[in-house]
Amino acid sequence: MVEFVRSEIDILMVVKEVGSPASGATDVFIGTTRDVQNGKRVTLLEYEAYESMAAKEIKSILNEARATWRLEGAAIIHRLGKVPVGEASVVIAVSAAHRKEAFEACRYLIDRLKSEVPIWKKEYFADGSVEWSRSDEFLPSGRTLS
Amino acid sequence: MKIQVRFFSVTRDLVGADERALALPDGSKASAVLEILGLEFPLLLEWKQSIRLAVNMEYTHDERILNEGDEVALIPPVSGG
Numbered sequence: 598m599v600e601f602v603r604s605e606i607d608i609l610m611v612v613k614e615v616g617s618p619a620s621g622a623t624d625v626f627i628g629t630t631r632d633v634q635n636g637k638r639v640t641l642l643e644y645e646a647y648e649s650m651a652a653k654e655i656k657s658i659l660n661e662a663r664a665t666w667r668l669e670g671a672a673i674i675h676r677l678g679k680v681p682v683g684e685a686s687v688v689i690a691v692s693a694a695h696r697k698e699a700f701e702a703c704r705y706l707i708d709r710l711k712s713e714v715p716i717w718k719k720e721y722f723a724d725g726s727v728e729w730s731r732s733d734e735f736l737p738s739g740r741t742l743s
Numbered sequence: 744m745k746i747q748v749r750f751f752s753v754t755r756d757l758v759g760a761d762e763r764a765l766a767l768p769d770g771s772k773a774s775a776v777l778e779i780l781g782l783e784f785p786l787l788l789e790w791k792q793s794i795r796l797a798v799n800m801e802y803t804h805d806e807r808i809l810n811e812g813d814e815v816a817l818i819p820p821v822s823g824g
Contacts, residue, residue: 715797
């Protein structure tokens with residue numbers, strides 16, 4: 598399951614989505630918006646995506662996870678638009694027969710999402726400045742960050 | 744040939760548009776998109792090293808040969824999650 602939403606993510610709905618009688622473990626990662634970035638106070642975050650490609654990339658990393666671990670269910674929901682501090686911007690839920698697979702796959706999915714999927718975060722600071730966030734995890738092959 | 748270029752985040756701010764059509768000689772490489780847009784928007788070139796190119800919603804490399812109607816996206820460093 599891949600979904601983009603523009604209002605509060607229903608975390609319980611995501612957990613239920615991956616539930617299955619065969620799973621003995623469900624691991625959930627909740628990414629929340631933080632109020633401080635590089636020592637500056639953040640008041641609001643805003644996410645945008647290249648939605649068609651982002652959905653395709655997320656499906657692709659979900660397939661990679663399913664090929665690596667034996668999973669019962671996997672879902673990624675990302676919020677877009679303005680997100681107040683302290684709310685969930687992304688929820689990833691993975692279910693498997695045993696916890697090891699669920700933990701490993703969940704970690705893999707959030708790491709890949711943050712480095713590959715075309716989604717961007719804009720940070721609004723208390724001092725009035727606005728900046729596109731720049732992740733250190735984005736390192737295109739054959740290129741280096743300037 | 745004509746292609747469609749899409750901009751996001753930093754690249755959209757630099758160009759001042761979500762997308763635009765671009766005419767290129769047949770057989771052009773993906774890298775030609777940045778070279779040509781760089782003439783009009785020199786600041787794009789400062790970001791060149793950290794911009795990834797996608798063609799038809801798939802990451803690609805500079806040498807990829809473009810075709811009529813391709814959708815090329817200039818993808819600045821992603822920061823989702």
